[in-house]
Amino acid sequence: MSLISQEIPGLVWGFRFYPGENRCERIALNAPVEAVLPGEGWVWLHMALSDARTPALIERIPGLTADARATLTSNDTQASIAHDNDVVHGTLVDFERTFDAETQTIGWLHFAVADGIIVTTRLHPLRSIDRVKAVVERNARCRRPIDLFGMIVGEFQRTLIALVLELTHELNAIEDHVYGETGGMHEPGLAPLRRTAVRLHRHLRTVLALLRRASSAEEDEVPDGFLDLAERLADRLEAVDRDVFALQERARLLHEEIDSQVSAETNRHLYILSLMTAFLLPPTLVTGFFGMNTGGMPFSGDGAIHGTLVAFSIILGSMGVAWLILRRIGIL
Template sequence: MTTISEQNPSQRPSFMIDAWDFSQHPAEPIHQDFHGRQNSWFHFQRDIADLEQWLIASGIPEPLIDAVIAEDTRPRYERVGEGYLLILRTVNLAEGAEPEDMLSLRVLFYGGNIFSFRKRPIKSVGIVQKRLEEQQGPESLHDFLVMLIEEMNNRIEEFIDVIEEEMEALEDDDEGTTSSRQAQLTKLHRRMLRLTRFLRPQLTALERMAADGSKWFDAELIQWLQNERDSTHRILESLDMLLEQVWMLREHLQQQVAEKMNRNTYWLSMIAGIFLPISFLTGLFGINIGGMPGVEDGNAFWIFVYVLLGIGIIEFLLLRRLRFW
């Protein structure tokens, strides 16, 4: 394997996905001389071994390197000297993936540059990259970051819209059986809990960044950042409301099941009540011992059937008059 020291420094390393210079507008792609730059964005594939050596050569402290390439992280904002570390999560919109398995994007502002790190492709980053290629992208380095946060929130909101549509479908009592609706509801509940797990600390991270942003952001960008913080807050409120709807719908479905069981038990009890005296008489007249009335009468069987039928009709009318149904 070729190490960082053996690579041509003028060539883009294999772990570098993209690089842009924001010293002018529109931003220009960087194809060489990656070290010693200012006001630039570098986007990396974080699970390639040579990346750590490249970051060390760029003067980034090892504790920060460990933070951006760690396998498991949660959203947070942390000020580090003259820069900051921002870890965000967004939905996984890759084909065949579960959106609630949220992807991690680590953003490090250090030495006048923004370094971002991913493990799997993130649609929001791809959208910003396309705008840069079309020369319609952000005007500055921190404008780029705010736009990236905005796109990540937009993707989450799109997924929330899908969840709301699924909830509306589940609330329709004519849509599927109760058991299938309960299974879908459980799956939906699990997805929303995963989202909430990461979005709540992400809101805290954006709040801290907005409060600390005057050092790096101008007034307009701080306002845009606060807007995105509010968007994250609104998304969390929507999720909280949907979780409440889940509990209400779950109770409604459980009540439907209980009512169905009570109704079935009621009708079984009614049938048993009607046939109880009839069963008693048939059991009594089924005794094969001497002295049974009607043994010598040829019409006794039919007389007995008519008596049982009459008893059944009388019980039915009596229960109806007493409003048992």
Template sequence: MEPGNNEPLLFGFGFDEAGLPTPLTWDDVLEGKLAAFKRAWLHLDRQSAQAQGWLYRKSGLDRVTVQALLQEETRPRAARHGHGYLINLRGPNLNEGADVEDLVTLRMWAGENLLITLRARPVRSASDVRKLVEDGDIPTSTGALVASIADRLTDRMETVLDEFDDEADRYEDELLDPRVNLDRSVLPEFRRRILQVRRHITPQREALNTLVRDGGQSGLFSETDLLYLREAADRMTRLTELLETIRERSSVLYEEAAQEGTEETNRRLFVLAILSAIFLPISFVTGLFGVNLGGIPGSGSPVAFLTLVAALAASVVVTLVLLRWQRWI
């Protein structure tokens, strides 16, 4: 688990010539012990004032780079800057109580001898790669670490979009099943969640493609690293297409649900119109005979009421026959 939010250094490693990792503390960073290692990886809390101060004053990065790493709003990208890369990638928010579509951002400065990653909210993919480093399961070059982080972010994004696809399948089944009453209010919310993820998926694919296209020329990424990045970019392309398909399906589902609601309303209005047509003669006659004025026919006859009831029943039958003849019922 990562330390609390008050810690500027969430975790860090120094790597020797053989690539073996040594855990670092914040005191090690402040005391300049990074110089004792061939390369280092620092995972910082972007919201920590101490981490921000170190980045500006002691990290060796220029002010433009630091400002890019610390800016509040950003989008996925990868840009060559001097001898390194500024990289912003996003992943699903898997923190407790959070919405998975509220993507978390991982900002990176990737140089030959230093990898700095920053986050405001926990990013599980970074913790995944941390464990791989501790277990000695991956190379510890900067390029390998970046490629592994991109691969883990894509893994988790793939799982989330597969769940979205399953959710769309479930809504389709419920909409087609007459025994199930689909709550139509969930469809606009589902579509909103899809669009929120889609807004960042496309630029993330472009960022990974940029690393694949330019990374080999920089010497920062080996052929193996580029292979992992290329695979992550290809998977992100597939996820982009999947997300576009899910978005289109959600739009069709919403339209079908709205059409079904309109048809149901029309059916109810039609039934009311039929009932009104059936009872219109009855209402007219009973209203006419209820005016309580002199001269009402049959007022003194003992069979007048039965005659009126029979006449009204006959009018109902005649009305039903006419409606049936017109094929309205």
């Protein structure tokens, strides 16, 4: 029995679509490599960059440009969208997931859309792409690869909306804690929330700028239908970006409120410390004076049996004088 794996190297899943029939076929992982190449209908290949054999398989796929292949096999962590020779390729932001949970960790999806094929690659499992796979398995109404690309970006938008709702719920809880009667001044959950909001806003602005620029390309430079799709996707992501920006501003204002409360508490402690210093300074001078090892100190002779009591009275008197002075100048 052969111990060599018969699976298509690097393929996570693949589908072959048949436009006009509203159906698709799952490409078996143990099928020959030729099964993933363009032919009847069009195909969607989703590959894992964690498999070292993936670049070799991508090199065998016809219809992709050298830049598109480089994008699919890169480890870029910056959003990008480019087009050349009727091929659209780039990197989109997404969110990673584990086997049993969805996370707020940002991941990256690399894609290339050409005539008859769409190829997506990733290093770690992602939220949106897995949801698109589930939608395709339930209802495979995709006439062209560019339509599937629109589904991927649309699902990313829905993932963003869900994440914004999660972050909003967390921020509401933090606000209730900070502005509540107890007035919590230390909220460890606010810092990661702010980082997530800032990164989302930055990446969204980049994707929006790229989509706007791509939508101004010539029709013969991009796949059919891409220009209209880019305009629609940009409008939809613009609305989400406004929500993310509003969330970022709320988190910033809440952080400033916490800083204000911390500053007020610090000032109160410094005020108390200053008062204690003012009260203890005169007694310190008195005890320092009587602690000098010099001759002729008052109340030091054998006849001064009440010297300690007199010195203590002077200490109390100096504290009283300090209290009167502080009251007179309005500090107390």
